[in-house]
Amino acid sequence: MLLSKEEESMFQIVKKDKRTLARVGTLTVPHGGRLETPAFTMVGTRAKVITLEPEDLIKTKTGIIISNTYHLWRGLGDKLPQFKGLHDVMQYDGIIATDSGGFQVFSLGFGREHEVSKVGFFPESNSTPGFFSDLFLQIRIWLGITNSRNSVRVMPWGAYFKDENYGDKKFVFLDAEKSIRIQEKLGADIILAFDECTSPRHGYWYTKWAMNRTHRWAKLCLELKARPKQLLYGIVQGGAFEDLRRESARIIGSMPFDGFAIGGSLGNSKEDMYKVLEWSMPYLPEDKSRHLLGIGQIRDIFEGVQRGVDTFDCVIPTREARHGGIWTYDGRYDVTKGSNKNIEAPLLEGCVCPACVDGLTRAKLYELFKNKDREGGRLATLHNVYFFNELMGKIRQSIMEDRFPEYKEEMLKRIEKKK
Template sequence: MFDILQKDKNSRARAGVIHTSHGTVETPSYAIVGTHAEVRAISPRELLDAKTQLVIANTYHLWRTLGEKLDLFEGLHERMKLPDTVIMTDSGGFQVFSFGFGREHGVGKVLGGEKKKASDNLTRITEEGVFFTNEEGEHFLGPKLSMEIQKKLGADIIFAFDECTSPEHDYAYQKEALGRTHRWANVCLKSHEIPFSYSRELENGKARDEQMLYGIVQGGMFEDLRKESAKYIGALPFDGFGIGGSFGEKKMGEVLGWVIPYLPEEKPRHLLGIGKIEDLFLGVENGIDTFDCVIPTREARHGGAWTAKGRIDLKKNKFKDDGEVIENGCGCETCTAGITRHQLREMYKLKDLRAGTSVTIHNVYFFNTLMGRIREAIQNGNFLEFKDRFLSQMR
């Protein structure tokens, strides 16, 4: 269930609350990524102390790792030791891209980003779903199975299985893939209604349908396809909506401008896999409620720390005598403990894992605090001023 508390008068931004059986998320909010049901480098307590309200785990990877043990899986809340935190799972649709055309085209989902080396496409896409190839052979994931897996994983918010396309796909392919994504959306909705044989929630006497199912809008960078998708998916009885797929680096705002007007105002909207500071402001301005991205956690393990002035690379030489904390005035455990940039640089150099832990704590706190300030600005009616002020101080 979703409540909108305040709408911004000068943009599509809104502040709200998502209610689930494991707690609430104040929106706009940032989902911290725990791919294998674990947020790397930090403990559940550190994650919560860094103001985390929302976490996302990965259906495809958990399915492959757990194998037959999935039937005995205790549920994500228990596994992650986060009984009162809202958890999402994606559907596996992104892996259709990352193991498929993402490899073949040598691209990420944001066009204009880093170009990678092209390699083999490890997917085979059919009307029923997708065959993935790895060293064990071929395995199949489709909409029905994705729903079954996500029910067993037991997240509060789950996503429909879709085909995430490549930004380099042409119009004809995007249209064909969009048809599949729409047909799969119906399969997911239908599967979601069928009582499921295993459900921890059911055993505890709670209703299964407390899992919110989000439909996903695709359509690449084509205006008519994006609008068609938003109209179609937006009219289906989903509990919320994800905006997925490929974007041009400069086109995200435009794509959101096409899509959002067709999605029901009263339901929450998630922007899949996007989470740079500029993109958060742009997303919120266009009516996005939640985001997920590996930026805070992955970058922390490699020396990247976020501050109000932008990203700094703590491995760099210029920090070798820097006795300041990552960010003055920051309330995270790392900065309040007085751990300096110089000390962190030394730890990275010595491959001391505490560097990754310390900086993950800071980064997660930084992004969660930023979302809190965005919520506050929306509530105070000065979101756009806050956006301009915040972005102008970044390098």
């Protein structure tokens, strides 16, 4: 099939900011979905954005959702071959992405052993493990001697999981080939290469060896991918080590992926995370889209956009909503607090989300949460998802109008004021 010039290029830059690396773009996927970027990807781990129905996704202007390959694969088990595809199952026509399972290599593995997330916060850890300590760790993993909380064993050829959540008695294997085949079956528009996500507590050498595995697996994923209807993104690794990030971005960035994601440990602080973006971006082709994996606090969105990130994904809008965390342009508040009991105002003044236009008030939502009514979580989710999508629209507009840096400063001042 011959493609026109526009169709060939799945990502089009509409406007570049003059003072920063921020850009507005259009991402088109082969099944026909179209997304304006910068955009926020809502998380629907098991083929569902929790509490929301298919029509809610349209009402909240949700343009992209990411589902989780590992949990769908494990949850579906023998039923995977009969899986009808994410678009059918979710009854959703927007863009759907799936991750590769590489994040679970970390979250079920060293994330547990080290008790950390992708961005650690250890002011004390100025020193990282040295060569011999990393070598010892690598040998320990290969011999299968890990902490009891760690359910993953990464080998040069793939990863073995023994996940008590799925009642595993034996190890279950996932590698680049299996990840691609599962993602083909799941049928998302955007799929990710299999990688090893490292921990902020891993030393330089371990991070380097893991990065080299990721590069090898990335090449394999490109060779293995069979479905032209799916876009394949490569993942940049390298922890928070400058030379490794640069090397990984250069190597992954030179491979013929359809887009790129920044993954892995993002260091010990937000500043580390922003540096990781600055080190990586120069090596990623400008005309391909860039995704920052698993990050989505408001400040991080602005700082990411400023450094050239097009899409983000995070559970913040949805997970916090289910616990009563409500996002507004004046920051976040907890609607379950007694102070909301008598506030007969919308969750956010002037909000046109499906919940607020329906007459929802803070007092009413407080009541629903107090009575443990599930409708509370659903209404809060509608509001938060709409809010994040609207905020991204405002960011795009500010870039179009050449006032992104001013908008960023104004918004961060407002949103972070109450904290």
